[in-house]
Amino acid sequence: MSRAQSSQARAAPIPKLKKSWLVQAIETRWYASPGWLYGLLPLEFLFRFISILRKGYLNRRRWHSTLPVIIVGNISVGGTGKTPVLIALIKHLQAAGFHPGVISRGYGRSFGKLCVVSPQSRASEVGDEPLEIVNQTACPVVVSSSRVEAAQYLQQHQLCTVIVADDGLQHYRLGRNIEIAVVDGEAGFGNGHCLPVGPLREPVSRLASVHYVLASGRVAAYPSAYLFDVQPKWLVNVKTGAKESLQFLRALRSPIAVAGIGKPDKLFSTLKCVLFDKGGGTLECYGFADHHVFSLKDFEFAGNRPVIMTAKDAVKCVAFAQKNWWYLSVEAKLSDEFLQVLLTDIKQAAI
Incomplete structure (x- = not known):
C-alpha cells in the first residue's frame, strides 16, 4: 500500500x-479511571451484596440436568466475543460426534415465553443472538426467560446430548458441569469495579472458580486463560x-x-x-x-x-x-x- x-x-x-x-459518558469511565462514578460506590456495594444473597438463594434451588451442561458467559457487560466462541464450540462438538443444544434468554425479544428457534423465526420474537446461532450451526436452540425451563425442554424432548447455555454464568439455579468465561483481551476488566461504577457483573475473583477462561487477542487478560482470535x-x-x-x-x-x-x-x-x-x-x-x-x-x-x-x-x-x-x-x-x-x-x- x-x-x-x-x-x-x-x-x-x-x-x-x-x-x-450519559451512556457514552458512563462507558468511557468504565474503561478508564472511575472519576465521577466514585460517587456511586454505595450502589456498587449494594449490587455486590444483593448478588451474594441471590447466588446463595439460587444455589439452594439448583436444578441439575441428566445431560452435561456447559456454561459460556462472561463477568463483564458488553461484547467479549462470546457469541463467535459459542458458535465455534458448537461446531467442534458436532465434529466430535456430540449433538449440542443451546439455551438462551433471548435478550431483547418481545416476550419471555419458551420458544424453539428456527431459521424462519423473527429476531423480535427469539432474540438476535439465538437466531444467529441457529443460522450458523443448525443445532436446536430454545429460548426462555427461565434457562432451567429451556434446559428441561431440550432434555425431555431428547433434542441433544449436551446442553450449552448462552450467557448463563450468573444464572446459578441451572446446574452446570463446565463453566467457560470469555474475556475481552483488549479491554480486560475495565476499571475493575462492578456495576454501576464499572463494567463487571461479578468481581474478577469469580474467574478463579470457573473451569476455563478464554481471552481474545495476543496477550491473555487473565493468567491461566487460553487465547482465541x-x-x-x-x-x-x-x-x-x-x-x-x-x-x-x-x-x-x-x-x-x-x-x-x-x-x-x-x-x-x-x-x-x-x-x-x-x-x-x-x-x-x-x-x-x-x-x-x-x-x-x-x-x-x-x-x-x-x-x-x-x-x-x-x-x-x-x-x-x-x-x-x-x-x-x-x-x-x-x-x-x-x-x-x-x-x-x-x-x-x-x-
Missing part, C-alpha cells in the same frame, strides 16, 4: 455513536445470502459500517484493517446500543450507499435489507489444547 493510500485510510471518520450522552471470513449479502471474499470490500464505493453490538469498534477496526491491507480507503462508521432493534428509518442516512454490519445485526434487517447491504462473517479460532481438554471433560461428564 502506498503512503498516500495509507494516509487516506487512516483519515476515516470517527464513529458516530447513536447512544445518549476472532477472524473475518466473508462478506455475506443480508438480502440474498450470497458470499463474497474480503477483497470484495475494496470494490464497494463509499461503504458505511453499522453495528448494534456491545463494542461497535470491534467491527469498525476489523473492517478498516481489511481496507488497509487491500489498498486503503475510508469508512464511515455508526455505532448503536447493544441489541438495538433496527428499522429501515435507522438507515436513512445511508441513502444508496453500501452498508456493512455484523451477523447479529443482519438477522434483524433481513425483512427490509437493500441489495447492497452486507454483513461480515467472522470465526473464532480456539486453541487445540483447550479443545482437547474440554472434550475430555465433557466425555467424563457424560458418563
